[in-house]
Amino acid sequence: MLYLQGTFLQLLALISCLSFSRARLLPTSKDLRDKYDFIVVGGGTGGNVVANRLSEDPSVSVLVIEAGGSNDVLESQVPFLWTRLIGSTHDWNYTSAPQTTLGGRSISLPRGRILGGSSSINGMLYSRGTSDDYDSIAELVGDPLWSWDRLQPYIKKNELWSPPSSNRPTEGEFDPSVHGRHGLVAISLPSILQPIDDRVLQTTRENSEFPFNLDVNSGHHLGIGWLQSTVTSAGKRASSATSYLSPGVINRSNLDVLLDAQVTRLLVSNATDDITFNTVEFVAGTGFPQSVKATREIVLSAGSIGTPNILLHSGIGDPTYLARVGIKSTHNLPSVGQNLTDHIIAVLPWFANSTETFETVGRNTSLQAILLEQWKANGTGLFSGSGIDHLGYVRLADNASIFNSVPDPAGSNTGHIEITITNGNIFAEPTPDNLILSEVMVTKTLARGSVTLNSSNPLDDPIIDPSYLAHEFDRFALREAVRSGQRFIASPAWEGYVLDRVGDFAMIDIQDDDQLDEYLRKTGSPGLHFVGTASMSPKGATWGVTDPDLKVKGLRGLRVVDASVIPLIPAAHTQVPVYIFAERAAAFIKEDWKLV
Ligand SMILES: Cc1cc2nc3c(=O)[nH]c(=O)nc-3n(C[C@H](O)[C@H](O)[C@H](O)COP(=O)(O)OP(=O)(O)OC[C@H]3O[C@@H](n4cnc5c(N)ncnc54)[C@H](O)[C@@H]3O)c2cc1C
Ligand SMILES: *[C@@H]1O[C@H](CO)[C@@H](O)[C@H](O)[C@H]1NC(C)=O
Ligand SMILES: *[C@@H]1O[C@H](CO)[C@@H](O)[C@H](O)[C@H]1NC(C)=O
Ligand SMILES: *[C@@H]1O[C@H](CO)[C@@H](O)[C@H](O)[C@H]1NC(C)=O
Ligand SMILES: *[C@@H]1O[C@H](CO)[C@@H](O)[C@H](O)[C@H]1NC(C)=O
Ligand SMILES: *[C@@H]1O[C@H](CO)[C@@H](O)[C@H](O)[C@H]1NC(C)=O
Ligand SMILES: *[C@@H]1O[C@H](CO)[C@@H](O)[C@H](O)[C@H]1NC(C)=O
Ligand SMILES: *[C@@H]1O[C@H](CO)[C@@H](O)[C@H](O)[C@H]1NC(C)=O
Ligand SMILES: *[C@@H]1O[C@H](CO)[C@@H](O)[C@H](O)[C@H]1NC(C)=O
Ligand SMILES: *[C@@H]1O[C@H](CO)[C@@H](O)[C@H](O)[C@H]1NC(C)=O
Numbered sequence: 001m002l003y004l005q006g007t008f009l010q011l012l013a014l015i016s017c018l019s020f021s022r023a024r025l026l027p028t029s030k031d032l033r034d035k036y037d038f039i040v041v042g043g044g045t046g047g048n049v050v051a052n053r054l055s056e057d058p059s060v061s062v063l064v065i066e067a068g069g070s071n072d073v074l075e076s077q078v079p080f081l082w083t084r085l086i087g088s089t090h091d092w093n094y095t096s097a098p099q100t101t102l103g104g105r106s107i108s109l110p111r112g113r114i115l116g117g118s119s120s121i122n123g124m125l126y127s128r129g130t131s132d133d134y135d136s137i138a139e140l141v142g143d144p145l146w147s148w149d150r151l152q153p154y155i156k157k158n159e160l161w162s163p164p165s166s167n168r169p170t171e172g173e174f175d176p177s178v179h180g181r182h183g184l185v186a187i188s189l190p191s192i193l194q195p196i197d198d199r200v201l202q203t204t205r206e207n208s209e210f211p212f213n214l215d216v217n218s219g220h221h222l223g224i225g226w227l228q229s230t231v232t233s234a235g236k237r238a239s240s241a242t243s244y245l246s247p248g249v250i251n252r253s254n255l256d257v258l259l260d261a262q263v264t265r266l267l268v269s270n271a272t273d274d275i276t277f278n279t280v281e282f283v284a285g286t287g288f289p290q291s292v293k294a295t296r297e298i299v300l301s302a303g304s305i306g307t308p309n310i311l312l313h314s315g316i317g318d319p320t321y322l323a324r325v326g327i328k329s330t331h332n333l334p335s336v337g338q339n340l341t342d343h344i345i346a347v348l349p350w351f352a353n354s355t356e357t358f359e360t361v362g363r364n365t366s367l368q369a370i371l372l373e374q375w376k377a378n379g380t381g382l383f384s385g386s387g388i389d390h391l392g393y394v395r396l397a398d399n400a401s402i403f404n405s406v407p408d409p410a411g412s413n414t415g416h417i418e419i420t421i422t423n424g425n426i427f428a429e430p431t432p433d434n435l436i437l438s439e440v441m442v443t444k445t446l447a448r449g450s451v452t453l454n455s456s457n458p459l460d461d462p463i464i465d466p467s468y469l470a471h472e473f474d475r476f477a478l479r480e481a482v483r484s485g486q487r488f489i490a491s492p493a494w495e496g497y498v499l500d501r502v503g504d505f506a507m508i509d510i511q512d513d514d515q516l517d518e519y520l521r522k523t524g525s526p527g528l529h530f531v532g533t534a535s536m537s538p539k540g541a542t543w544g545v546t547d548p549d550l551k552v553k554g555l556r557g558l559r560v561v562d563a564s565v566i567p568l569i570p571a572a573h574t575q576v577p578v579y580i581f582a583e584r585a586a587a588f589i590k591e592d593w594k595l596v
Contacts, residue, residue, distance in 0.1 A: 032258060035293035036063040038589075039280050040301055041263045041310065043068075044117020045575055046562035046582040047301030048240035049158075052184070053586035055255040057595040062255050063292065064245075065282055067262040067306075068113035071120045071241040078375055079231050080383040083426055085121040090114040094305060096526075097465040101447075103521040109464060110528065111305055115259060116241030118303065119230070119575050122528075124237060124386050126187050126228040128155065129570030129577055131219035132411025137568055142538040143548035145584070148219055154583035156180030158576070160243075164191035165235035165379040173226040175215035184243040185579065186232035191384040194423040195356045196436065200224065200390045202493035210392060210419075210488060220413045221571070224392030227420075230575065231386075235379025240579070260284060264458035266298060266314040266558070267291065268330055275557025276331075277314065283459065296593060297557050301582075304530035304564040305464060308337035308451045311534065311545075313458040316552070326456040331555060335543050339535050340449040341569045342466045343527025344478055345441045346520055348485045349425065351499035352436040357423050358387060362430030391420040393443070393571065394484050402476040409444035409473065414571045417481040418443050419488060436498055438489060440481035441527055443571035446471040451533050468524060478524065479516050486510055529574040534564035549592075550585050561585040 038054050040047045043066030055062040068090060075081040076090070085091060087110065094109040112118035131148035138146035145151075159180035164170065170189045179187070204212035204224050213223030230238045250257060261284040269278035277298060281291045300307050308317075315322060315330030317337065322329050361367055361382065375383040393415025396402070410416050418441040425435050449467035454460055469475050489498050500506055504522060508515040534552075537544020545552060546565050552558040563578050570577045589595070 032063070032256065032292060033061065035295055036061045036256070037294070037296045038062045038299060039292065039294040040064045040299045041280060042066060042117065042300070042302035042306055042562065043115050043241070043245070043257060043259075044112060044301055044303055044562065045119040045240045045578045046585075047299070048116065048244040049579060049582035050299050050301060050561050050586045050589070051255060051257070052244040052249055053583070054589060054595065055249070055252050057590070058252075058254055060254060060296070060593070060595060064255070064257045065261050065263055065280065065292075066115055066257065066259050068115060068117075069259050071115040071239060073114070073120075076114065076116070076120045076239070077236050078372070078383050079124055079229070079235070079237050079385050080371075080387055082121065082123055082237070082386065085112075086110045090121055092305070094461060094464055097463050099466070099468050101467065101469040101521065102524055107526055109466075109526055111303060114241075115245065115257070116239035118528075119239040120237070120241055122575055123388070123573070124229040124231055125388070125391070125573045126217065126230050126576055127221075127391070127572040128217045128219075128580070129572035130221050130411065130414045132414040133568070133570035133572065133577075136411060137536075137566070140538075140567055141536050141548045146548065151580055151584060154580050154587070157183050157583045158185050158579040159183040160186045162186040162188045162233040164188045164231075165233055165384050166191040168193075172214070174228065175218055178215055178218045185230055185240070186238040186243070187228050188231050188233065189226055189228060190389045191231070191235055191380055192382060194387070194389050195354065196421065196423045196497075197389050199493040199497060200421055203488060203491040206491045206493055207487065209394060209484065213392065216392065221393045222395065222413060222415055224390055224419070227386075227388050227391050229386055231384065235375060235384030258284070262459065263302065263310055264289060264313060266310065276555040277558050294557070297559060297589065299589070300534070300558065300560045301562045303562050304340065304533045305451055305462065307560055307562055307564040308533040309453070309458070309462045311336045312453050312462075313456070321452070325453045327453070333545055333553060335535060335537075335545050337451040337462075337533050338448070339532040339567075340451055340464070340466055340530060341445060341447070341532040342449075342468070343441050343443065343445055343529050343569065344468050344474055345439055345525045345527055346478055346482050346485075346523065347427070347525060348438045348440065348482060348505055349435050349502040350437075350489060351502060352424070352434045353497050353499055354434050357434040357436065358426055359424050359430040359434045362424075363432075387426050388420055388422050391418060393418055396477060396480055400476070400480070402473055406446070406473045409446055410571060414444065416442065416444055416477050417484055418571070419481075419485055421488070433502075435502060436489070438485040440478075440485040442474050442477040442481060443569075445569060446473045448532070466526065466530070468526065469520070475517065475520070478520055479513060482510055482516060482520070527573075529563075529569065531563045531566035531569050531574060534560045535567040536565045537567065549588050559585065559589065
């Protein structure tokens with residue numbers, strides 16, 4: 001009860017901003033039960049996979065507790081409008097600790113606070129990462145079940161390959177043999193094409209640094225390929241909520257989903273119980289803590305920020321450090337919240353000799369209304385996609401000087417740099433000028449940060465310090481990424497189309513490391529792909545939070561299933577790795593409890 005005293009005002013504020021208490025996707029006649037076999041904390045990307053798979057067995061009861069509300073939100077359905085969810089009521093609105101390596105900036109770090117979690121607000125890019133990514137994780141944790149080959153069935157359980165809403169022909173844009181047609185999350189190629197697409201493809205023929213790759217999701221992603229997205233054949237976002245908690249699944253009588261309820265702590269059970277932590281404490285409409293019990297397992301799926309936050313408030317962490325914020329230690333696990341890892345991105349803008357870019361749409365509200373009507377009519381048009389049509393991966397040169405001091409963090413078929421090209425700026429208010437953008441990202445970042453507590457109040461935000469660019473490798477690779485992006489756009493394909501660089505980017509000599517570093521400190525932006533804060537590690541290791549079966553070390557009845565368990569950041573946007581991990585984890589749980 002320690003945190004209650006100091007937080008009465010905050011609780012009052014919470015009461016007044018919640019429109020209903022205990023809103024549930026349940027028949028209203030049914031009350032929350034006292035106990036469930038399984039409780040999933042966080043109805044996000046990973047959590048909903050587990051809830052779906054466990055509740056396939058009608059003999060067990062499953063509860064999902066989600067802090068956010070329903071995903072029945074237009075901006076979450078219309079793919080092109082995804083950026084409008086950033087900073088909305090469906091975003092946790094986190095801000096980083098000041099990043100000394102980014103010139104002292106505190107940067108905003110969106111996370112989905114809505115059913116589906118970040119899969120309901122993200123950019124929908126579908127990228128699995130490479131065989132190296134998973135094989136290196138399997139090797140690190142000493143368990144071949146995490147290797148690329150052994151994970152193939154789980155990739156397929158997740159994926160529902162789908163034609164784009166326009167039904168345009170897509171031969172030659174993907175490799176059908178590496179895709180699944182029987183999973184739950186719809187994946188599709190762009191429904192409409194962008195005017196710059198031909199130049200992107202021409203570049204792959206002109207410059208050997210950027211060869212065409214038929215399918216960047218084959219496990220071998222080097223080169224430039226067509227972007228696949230979590231978008232349905234109806235031109236709508238596919239999230240873990242729309243797919244794993246579809247109406248038929250929500251309808252299962254053994255599955256309850258509680259919305260607008262924020263989990264505060266897990267409580268230790270009485271010694272007679274089988275599992276160590278059996279009680280989930282949460283705050284819903286009344287503003288006062290309530291609780292519910294799990295008889296078999298609690299599955300923490302609150303994401304790379306939420307999961308360590310809940311663990312630490314439950315006393316699971318480093319005892320010395322917990323004592324400092326006034327939290328009683330229940331279980332000594334010093335790695336909780338450590339090893340936070342994200343990607344770092346540089347956004348590179350050029351003026352475009354075109355009027356057919358996103359800026360033209362962004363400036364014209366009547367055009368937007370027409371595009372929305374078209375989307376509503378049949379799910380086609382610009383609004384049926386994220387607007388990004390291509391992405392690709394490039395390796396640093398084998399003789400790059402950085403490898404004299406830092407071992408290569410990527411396997412040989414893995415790029416250190418990701419490049420996407422977009423037909424204008426989808427992230428900012430539209431400018432009067434028309435632009436073309438390249439976003440370049442360092443994939444195998446080595447900087448490690450942390451999630452720590454600011455107070456003993458579980459409703460307070462934690463301190464999130466990703467330590468962007470704190471590692472020499474990340475700074476080196478981001479400089480090379482900018483140069484690679486510039487080479488892409490310097491290919492003859494872009495002659496007469498790409499004009500001058502824009503703003504601060506125009507002011508620097510990109511061959512000059514110091515000038516480039518300064519630009520990157522000023523403009524570097526977060527990948528939003530956090531992993532590592534409840535890291536999986538070998539059984540018996542002195543570091544890490546979970547064993548390779550995702551059970552929390554030293555405890556019974558508690559697992560973690562979300563991005564936080566991924567120990568090494570994949571060279572990918574992270575929703576698909578989370579889906580893969582969650583499908584694998586659900587199978588572990590079902591095996592343990594002999595579920596069908
Ligand atoms: C703006 C944005 C764009 C992105 N774009 C892409 C992209 O294009 N492609 C891609 O692959 N990846 C993208 N990502 C990353 C990807 O979406 C995430 O890595 C992934 O969805 C994380 O899954 P998760 O299950 O770990 O967490 P989440 O999906 O975030 O789920 C955590 C859930 O737990 C809930 N929760 C947290 N704390 C509590 C609590 N105390 N009580 C109850 N519930 C709680 C949250 O509300 C949330 O629903 C993006 C992320 C963001 C934020
Ligand atoms: C995030 O910030 C926006 C804008 O200030 C606000 O409307 C929204 O309620 C915030 N989200 C949460 C979960 O508090
Ligand atoms: C929900 O279940 C009821 C009763 O089993 C059934 O009649 C109804 O069709 C189901 N609805 C959906 C969307 O599956
Ligand atoms: C432990 O048992 C006592 C007495 O039966 C009960 O009041 C308390 O709620 C239990 N605690 C938990 C965490 O289950
Ligand atoms: C961070 O992860 C590395 C493995 O990548 C491990 O060796 C190290 O011990 C971890 N640190 C903490 C504090 O858990
Ligand atoms: C906005 O879009 C509409 C519909 O395409 C078009 O008729 C109009 O000319 C546009 N306005 C401007 C200022 O370009
Ligand atoms: C969808 O509707 C638009 C008009 O709103 C029309 O131009 C287009 O042909 C339709 N597409 C399909 C595939 O029906
Ligand atoms: C790497 O090798 C290439 C030729 O293969 C050479 O041009 C370049 O200068 C070398 N770079 C370094 C840093 O040695
Ligand atoms: C931490 O607490 C201090 C003092 O209450 C506050 O000023 C600061 O904003 C908090 N930090 C975060 C990340 O919430
Ligand atoms: C812009 O493109 C047109 C052809 O579309 C070309 O005639 C013109 O020279 C280009 N402008 C510049 C500055 O390259």
